Amino acid sequence: MVMNSLPLAPTCCGGIEFRWGERTYVMGILNLTPDSFSGDGLDGDVETALVRARRFVADGADIIDIGGESTRPGSEPVPVDEELRRVIPAVERLAGELAVPLSIDTYRSAVASRAVEAGARMINDVWGLRRDLGLARVAAEAGVPLVLVSNQRDRSCRDIIAGVISDLRWSTALAVQAGVDEANIIIDPGVGFGKTVEQNLEIIRRLAELKALGRPVLMGASRKFILGRSPDQRLEGTAAAVAIGIAHGADMVRVHDVGPMVRVCRMSDAVMRGRRVGG
Numbered sequence: 001m002v003m004n005s006l007p008l009a010p011t012c013c014g015g016i017e018f019r020w021g022e023r024t025y026v027m028g029i030l031n032l033t034p035d036s037f038s039g040d041g042l043d044g045d046v047e048t049a050l051v052r053a054r055r056f057v058a059d060g061a062d063i064i065d066i067g068g069e070s071t072r073p074g075s076e077p078v079p080v081d082e083e084l085r086r087v088i089p090a091v092e093r094l095a096g097e098l099a100v101p102l103s104i105d106t107y108r109s110a111v112a113s114r115a116v117e118a119g120a121r122m123i124n125d126v127w128g129l130r131r132d133l134g135l136a137r138v139a140a141e142a143g144v145p146l147v148l149v150s151n152q153r154d155r156s157c158r159d160i161i162a163g164v165i166s167d168l169r170w171s172t173a174l175a176v177q178a179g180v181d182e183a184n185i186i187i188d189p190g191v192g193f194g195k196t197v198e199q200n201l202e203i204i205r206r207l208a209e210l211k212a213l214g215r216p217v218l219m220g221a222s223r224k225f226i227l228g229r230s231p232d233q234r235l236e237g238t239a240a241a242v243a244i245g246i247a248h249g250a251d252m253v254r255v256h257d258v259g260p261m262v263r264v265c266r267m268s269d270a271v272m273r274g275r276r277v278g279g
Contacts, residue, residue, distance in 0.1 A: 008216055009183045013063065013145050014101030014121030018252070020216045023275060024265040025252040027063045027103065028056035029222065032086040033070045049090045050097060057100055060262035063122065064098065065254060066090055066115075067105030071126055071193070083111050088118050095119025103147070109134035116142045126193065127151050128171035133178065140179030147186045147218055148172060152194030160199040161206050164189045168213055186252070187215045191241075192224040200226045204241055207248035219245040220254035222261070239264045247272055 008020040018025055030049055053064050068086035069078050087104065095102055095118060103122035104115035109132045112123045116138060123139050124147040139146040150167040157163030168187045175185055189203045189210060200221070210217050221241035223234045235257055242253050242261055246268040255261040269275040 006214075008214070011145050011183055011186065011216065016062075016101055018062070018216070020251050021273075023269050023273065024246050024250060025062040026060060026258060026262050026265055027065050027218070027220075027252055027254040028053070028059075028061035028258045029254060029256045030056075030064050030066045030090070031070075032066060032068045032090055046090050046093050050093055053094050053098055056258045057098055059259035061100060061258045062252075063101050063103055064094065065103040065105050065122075065124055066094070066120070067124075068111070069106070080108060080110055083108065084114060087111065088114055091115050091118040091120050107131045107135065109138050112138045116144060120144070122147065124188075125149060126190070128167060128190075129174050130154075130171075133174060136175045136178035136180055139175070139184065140181075143181070143184070145184040145186060146175055146180055147188055148175065149188040149193060150190040152190070154194070157195075157199075160195060160202055161209055164203065165210065165213065168210070168215075172213065172215065182215075185215050186218050187213055188218040188220060188254075191219065191221045192226065197226050200224070204245055204248070207245055207250060211249055216251035217249055218252040218254060219250040221245065222253075222255040222257070235260060243268045 010017040010019045030053055032049060056064060066087055068083040091102055101121040102119060103124050104112055104120040105124045106112050107125050107127040112135050122145045123135060125135055126149045128148045128150055129136055148168060148171040150164040172185055176182055187210060191200050191203055222238045223231045242264050245253060266277055270277045
């Protein structure tokens, strides 16, 4: 069980500091799609999104991640205009209503740019700059944190940990070259993105090896297919993945069920970081 061997500089996001190593941060998932794999898609319904986001904040979410395109296996890309229709009104409304920052889940620079203008304070790129390098320039110019995800959906990888590390090192170098402050880069191994069940489990088990990259680690295993059964029966599996991920160095977790997972994080932090439960 390995936590950060060296302290990382804090990452500033919308006036809030993520002080890595002190506790695990929770990112609540807000899907504005009609076809989310997890059954929680809102299809651009701003009022319902606001109600759900407020509940996430009340339950302890540190940041809300808003997405307008499904990332389920086999999903088709949506036109940029449709992605904008789904997410921008929600970002504009929520940015003025919530006490926590918003993240925009997109791999398109055009969407990221509009979302940042609307109030998003983090960009979450599930393709790690492989689809649109311009997204790094948007993050650099806005001075916002950038999440880089290792995605194997367009290629295979035999040694998954070596592949993920190589992938994230490449993405990080591109981001820095584009002007993104290294303190604003967060890495995500991409559980569920083009990996086999065995590879996904191996990533969680060996998450600590990503610490070699010297960046905070975000893990998103919530309700993923590796947890078995239907999405509405994956709460306990998600809790196990979150707890084990924290034990192996996850700094932030991306989850659908914010309240229960905040409690899992607090207990895991009590064990691994010596924090008081509920503190």
